Amino acid sequence: MGESDRVKIMTENEPKNTFDEVGGATQASFAPTGHKVIRGYLSQLSDRPGVYRMLDSQGAVLYVGKARNLSKRVASYAKPTGHSARISRMISATASMMFLTTETETEALLLEQNLIKQLKPRYNVLLRDDKSFPNILVSEATAFPQIKKHRGARKEKGQYFGPFASAGAVNRTLNQLQKAFLLRNCSDAMFDSRTRPCLLYQIKRCSAPCVGYIEQDDYAALISDATRFLRGKSTKVQESLAAEMAQASEALEFERAAALRDRIRALTQVQSSQGINPEGVQEADIVALYQEGGQACVQVFFIRANQNWGNRAYFPRISAGIEAAEILEAFLVQFYSNKEPPRLLILSGQVENEDLIVQALSQKAGRKVQLVVPQRGERAMLLENAQRNAREQLAKKMSESATQAKLLEGLAKAFDLEAVPQRVEVYDNSHIQGTNAVGGMIVAGPDGFLKSSYRKFNIKSTTITPGDDFGMMKEVLERRFTRLIKEDPDRESENWPDLVLVDGGAGQVSASYAILSELGIEDVALVGVAKGTDRDAGKEEFYKPGGRPFALPHKDPVLYFIQRLRDEAHRFAIGTHRAKRAKSVTATPLDEVPGVGAGRKRALLAHFGSAKAVSRAGLADLAAVDGISHALAETIYGFFHGDA
16 A cells, blocks of 8 residues: 555645745754744644654654654654653744655554654664665575575575575585585576586586476475475485485495585584574574664574574664663564564564564464464573674674774864764776776765665766776766755755775875865865875875875774775775776677667577577577567567668
């Protein structure tokens, strides 16, 4: 059910002369703030569920909340007393409000969290990393199914097992499963084109179904064993393999017995690498929260098929004075917005509106989801382990943050900045004699490297001389800051840098400064980092617009920090360049044929062997390829023969 179907915008009835709508943002005109402003909305509100937004005098969103009854909820803010320090600060800064009504409170809950992720209000809990998790997929598209890592929507036909906490956890498990069950992991195109076994068969990690070294029924038995193991029936699988090994040994088939022994060892290694494997918890996520010093860590463990499939720590952004129950509620809704919740959630504490959370998660999963806070037994032991991990991770994060804060303070002192930078952007270019040129931008702040904010720039200008580093840097900065000005002209977001570092000396700084000046950006500090004499690390020279070069003491921690920033930017730019170069190496004329996507390209190459052979093929031969219609065959033929 779409938001437009169920939601009614109520801003047209807001008190007059408090704000003017300008491009979706509210601009104040000496508007009053506080509980009296909020009280002015009460007469216009209904008792329906919905979402409300509290805005400051500049139109920035302070807080997004949901309500079972909008009128009662907003009335609680209209009282002058009885609020926590956090809520009092929020009320005193509120200059206007916006409201959206919904049919149900569940819809209000989901809409609230969507708006929080979109608007990032200062007083809300914000989960800053909500990426999807990898799974193991046993495909069912062919007679000899493939086992592989899968991330994203479950559109491909097959059996999915997960989630795993990281790609590394999936890769380790897949590696051992290959040893244990000898299943193929090659693509269908490679499988269909093989004429002899690949290296994986030689090292005993594949049964080589591609060349008929195993019958379909025997391969199906291996698939069955693998899926049973992934469902938690590992003991039965190992017992079966042990019985087979004993039979082979008695029959003096020592080579087969040794192979079965190796498979049993591989399964044992998978189990031992998983650490905790609970007997009484088949499917659950363990969610443990720990707070200290105005910061929070949420540790999530994934239990599937009575096996531990990894854990991950999250550090949601919270405001001072926020309660644990509110943090957990916000975390659960945001975390499972793009993931399927398990049947059981083991929590470190109660959440606000538990019935509402259960309803929303059950609706998402299509089945009943249970929330529990165990006090004893195996579940409590699992939770205790997760809480200990959360406590240790938060202590580590706070220690790193303290060190990072000192380094940023040192950076401000070294470059004579007006304030400690909260966002540092570092730029570097990479190319080989001007080919496959790319620019890279990395970002660092109080929490370290912000990898979700990294950006790559494919150099597009045709007027830049190949190898012109100054021209490339100018294009990168012009594109970056032109877009930033367009998206956030009032500089209300956290995306504006306080300091820009460019890899290079006076020339790079001059070119970069010219672009920033043309765009009217005068308050972003700019510094060039040059290798210095002999291009030796530790002898870096720093350049500021209009100033003389200077250096930092050889063993200064701030110098090491700058070197790490520069090296990270260089690594990112080089990696992006290599990926672009690798893609260009595998590019073929088929990429430019209208209607030929990746799947049809694979089919054509598998059928003809090369793009050159495709270009020489006749209409009848092209149309004979699976997935190529007669009309598309004419398009392909015309593309290569000038008749299109």
